[in-house]
Amino acid sequence: MVTAKPPKKMNLFKSIKFFVFCHGMLHLSMxxxxxxxxxxxxxxxxxxxxxxxxxxxxxxxxxxxxxxxxGFVSYFGTKAHRPRVVSLGGFLVAMxxxxxxxxxxxxxxxxxxxxxxxxxxxxxxKESKIALPSEDLECNNDGNTGSNVIAIFIFTQxxxxxxxxxxxxxxxxxxxxxxxxxxxxxYMGILYSIAFVGPALAFMLSSAVLQFYVDIxxxxxxxxxxxxxxxxxxxxxxxILIASLVALTSIPYFFFPRAMPKEGLEELKGRESKPKLLxxxxxxxxxxxxxxxxxxxKSFPITLIEMLRNPIFLFAxxxxxxxxxxxxxxxxxxxKYMEKQFSxxxxxxxxxxxxxxxxxxxxxxxxx
Numbered sequence: 001m002v003t004a005k006p007p008k009k010m011n012l013f014k015s016i017k018f019f020v021f022c023h024g025m026l027h028l029s030m031x032x033x034x035x036x037x038x039x040x041x042x043x044x045x046x047x048x049x050x051x052x053x054x055x056x057x058x059x060x061x062x063x064x065x066x067x068x069x070x071g072f073v074s075y076f077g078t079k080a081h082r083p084r085v086v087s088l089g090g091f092l093v094a095m096x097x098x099x100x101x102x103x104x105x106x107x108x109x110x111x112x113x114x115x116x117x118x119x120x121x122x123x124x125x126k127e128s129k130i131a132l133p134s135e136d137l138e139c140n141n142d143g144n145t146g147s148n149v150i151a152i153f154i155f156t157q158x159x160x161x162x163x164x165x166x167x168x169x170x171x172x173x174x175x176x177x178x179x180x181x182x183x184x185x186x187y188m189g190i191l192y193s194i195a196f197v198g199p200a201l202a203f204m205l206s207s208a209v210l211q212f213y214v215d216i217x218x219x220x221x222x223x224x225x226x227x228x229x230x231x232x233x234x235x236x237x238x239x240i241l242i243a244s245l246v247a248l249t250s251i252p253y254f255f256f257p258r259a260m261p262k263e264g265l266e267e268l269k270g271r272e273s274k275p276k277l278l279x280x281x282x283x284x285x286x287x288x289x290x291x292x293x294x295x296x297x298k299s300f301p302i303t304l305i306e307m308l309r310n311p312i313f314l315f316a317x318x319x320x321x322x323x324x325x326x327x328x329x330x331x332x333x334x335x336k337y338m339e340k341q342f343s344x345x346x347x348x349x350x351x352x353x354x355x356x357x358x359x360x361x362x363x364x365x366x367x368x
Contacts, residue, residue, distance in 0.1 A: 023171045024194050039353075086171055091246075
């Protein structure tokens with residue numbers, strides 16, 4: 001009597017398709033974390049008296065950690081357990097998001113009566129026949145900015161930049177190693193499609209949370225409305241929500257193996273022998289383990305120099321950097337400019353930009 005074999009249980013964490021799904025969710029949450037800081041920068045300026053100079057420095061600090069570590073970490077990925085490193089990076093980004101809210105809770109309620117229309121440096125100094133002291137003409141004033149607040153924001157931005165380093169290189173290389181050649185373009189297309197959705201969702205989320213007053217957690221009576229220039233929205237609430245999402249989407253990476261059977265090998269069973277199939281399935285894993293630290297240190301500078309001597313690669317990098325310069329400034333200061341120039345509320349400005357983010361912000365966010 002022949003008994004039917006029970007069907008094999010499918011292990012999701014050995015499926016490259018499930019990895020693509022998880023990486024897409026993490027990629028989306030990373031885009032939210034990256035863009036949301038830019039959308040809420042004008043409200044942070046009002047609450048802490050930052051100038052646009054300080055805001056520009058804070059947004060640029062995020063890139064420092066990425067620039068210093070990106071090349072080294074990407075090359076070192078052949079020795080690392082890539083899913084777990086991606087998870088570690090995600091938790092660093094989540095920690096950065098939670099720590100970003102600390103200045104709101106340690107500085108007490110926001111005193112809007114002391115704020116003026118020219119609290120930031122997007123202001124106009126009217127001509128006057130009366131000689132004014134130099135400090136009255138200083139448009140680029142940092143207001144009541146405290147060094148401790150700036151230090152916290154700098155640290156959290158650096159932490160976020162470091163945490164985002166392994167996300168894309170390790171995730172994409174993992175998909176490229178274990179996905180089938182036929183499906184890899186589809187997987188990459190899915191991830192890049194998410195980049196079109198992420199910026200719009202970040203602006204919409206910002207538009208929603210900034211309609212709540214910044215001190216909503218303190219149960220204070222507020223006479224302002226969201227259309228008042230002195231209004232500051234609950235920017236910290238958005239960071240808590242996004243940081244929670246990043247932490248949640250980082251958990252599954254702990255359960256993915258260092259190496260999994262390459263997708264599509266089952267389709268070749270009729271054409272290749274079993275030893276060849278087993279050899280293909282373990283080739284990548286053995287390659288990951290044979291690269292010693294000494295070989296890595298010696299080969300990294302050589303590989304870097306060879307890449308920089310490649311004119312196609314070099315000009316592609318220069319073109320990407322040149323375009324990112326324009327897009328980065330636009331994403332950071334366009335909402336603020338619209339608020340000041342056209343006298344519109346921050347939530348509405350973010351809503352407007354969210355509708356056009358598909359065209360103006362995607363090239364930047366794909367990299368981030």
